Amino acid sequence: MTARTDTSGGRHRVVILGAGFGGIGAAKQLKKSDVVVVLVDGHDYHTFQPLLYQVATGLLEQPAVGHPIRDLFDDQDNVRVHQDRVTGIDLDKREVTFGELDPVLYNTLVLALGAEVNFFGVDGAAEHAFPLYTLADAVRLKDHVLERWEAADRHPQLVADGALNMVVVGGGPTGVETAGAMAELYSGVFRKDYPDVDPEQARIVLVEASPEIFGMFKPDIRSYTEEALSKRGVEVMTGEVVESVSPEKVTLKSGAVLSAHTLVWGAGLQGNALIRSLGLELERGNRIAVDGELRIPSHPEVFAVGDIAAITDAKTEQVLPQLGSVALQSGEHAGETIARTVEGKETEPFKYRDKGTMATIGRGAAVVQMLGGKTMKGKKAQLAWGTVHLALLPTNEDRAKAVVDWAGAGLTHQRSGRIRVET
Ligand SMILES: Cc1cc2nc3c(=O)[nH]c(=O)nc-3n(C[C@H](O)[C@H](O)[C@H](O)COP(=O)(O)OP(=O)(O)OC[C@H]3O[C@@H](n4cnc5c(N)ncnc54)[C@H](O)[C@@H]3O)c2cc1C
Secondary structure, eight states: OOOOOOOSTTOEEEEEEOOSHHHHHHHHHTTTSSEEEEEEESSSEEEOGGGHHHHHTTSSOGGGTEEEHHHHTTTOTTEEEEEOOEEEEETTTTEEEESSSOOEEOSEEEEOOOEEEOOTTOBTHHHHOEEOSSHHHHHHHHHHHHHHHHHHHHOTHHHHTTTTOEEEEOSSHHHHHHHHHHHHIIIIIIHHHOTTSOGGGSOEEEEESSSSSOTTSOHHHHHHHHHHHHHTTEEEEESOOEEEEOSSEEEETTSOEEEOSEEEEOSOEEEOGGGGGTTOOEETTTEEEOOTTSEETTEEEEEEOGGGEEOBOTTTOSBOOSOHHHHHHHHHHHHHHHHHHHTTOOOOOOOOOOOOEEEEEETTEEEEEOTTSOEEETHHHHHHHHHHHHHHSSSHHHHHHHHHHHHHHHHHOOOTTOOOOOO
8 A cells, every 4th residue: 555645745744543531632632733634533423422221321412422523623624634544553654554545654653552451261241241441332232121120021921031120340430320321221211111110120230350340449438339339229249250141131149149131341441452562661451651741752743632641640649540531631632742743832731631530320319539549429520520521522513412411311210212213
């Protein structure tokens, strides 16, 4: 293949791989810069991952969580958006290769490809578990749950076989939020939708390998969360490791066997597979080590931002968590640094403005913990969660839509997204 025709007109070309929070943040910061930005993502939409569980539980519809990438740049002339898979990066030749596009040469590269699900080699997990990392994952999980409830409605004997039981693996924010939201879907909506099913027969079990759920939070948040989950009927099993998964049951290392036709995998992430081929120094979880300006030390023309990067917080000297606000701020900082470099201005190291680590367990039940250790629980925390996550949504239209959907669900308990469209 020949290198892609130079459409930069001699201008500095910034190639941004991935249009998540990190990639979008970087591209937007380059709006006024005299550069050409080439933004490539495997999807034609930006995914708002923090709300995927709301799609999976029918609270939000797909367009509230997936926004067209081209739409986000319709007022930015220096951006070219392409939908394609990135297949290779040659750091020495400064060239990126794709599934179908011709290769593209860069002056500056921003790696913002995010992470991917890690099944830790658990037998049957890749085939039978339901991860919750992409919009397609969320729709697939929702469809599967709706299909199992309809099947149990037609064939009540399926209930005893575990058709309505769900095992959620991982006691971190993804697992806790999904278990809590599913429990509210079961008790608030399905209880009425399927009056002949005894709610006691539909179990939701949260399985966590370590001795406690929410290991990253302080003890008061952990006990609050366990209580909030238990109030919603979620059974929490800690110190238990999943050994194998089949379509109808989950086997734990302790020997326990749980009958469940649904296993949601919220147990772990690892850096995007592509970066393992680059010969770079990788930190825990296969994340790329970056310097204070988010550059790769051996290739200072390459930035890594968001989930793919191991970014050390200048204040705490700890690696920052894989969060939307870290991805957005690091992407914006990389964009700003590139703009300043091109203009010959001085650049500054990245400073993370902590928005807190937070999670929602259900209506009126949320938790927040700031980097300094301050915590919030309940309605106040839910308000903080709502504010931070609305700010992360890419447009005002998305924010307005999310508010309307949340308010609607809060008032009526209804989930307009709980339909399954056969394709
Ligand atoms: C279920 C869930 C819940 C979460 N909840 C919260 C929360 O409540 N609060 C919070 O702050 N954070 C939350 N997070 C974390 C947050 O969503 C991530 O930290 C953030 O999305 C990372 O942004 P990113 O830009 O690094 O990567 P991503 O958002 O993952 O974007 C990466 C992009 O790269 C593209 N891509 C990947 N590989 C290729 C390839 N080979 N070719 C082309 N394109 C490719 C993908 O399509 C994607 O669009 C949650 C994450 C998940 C999965």
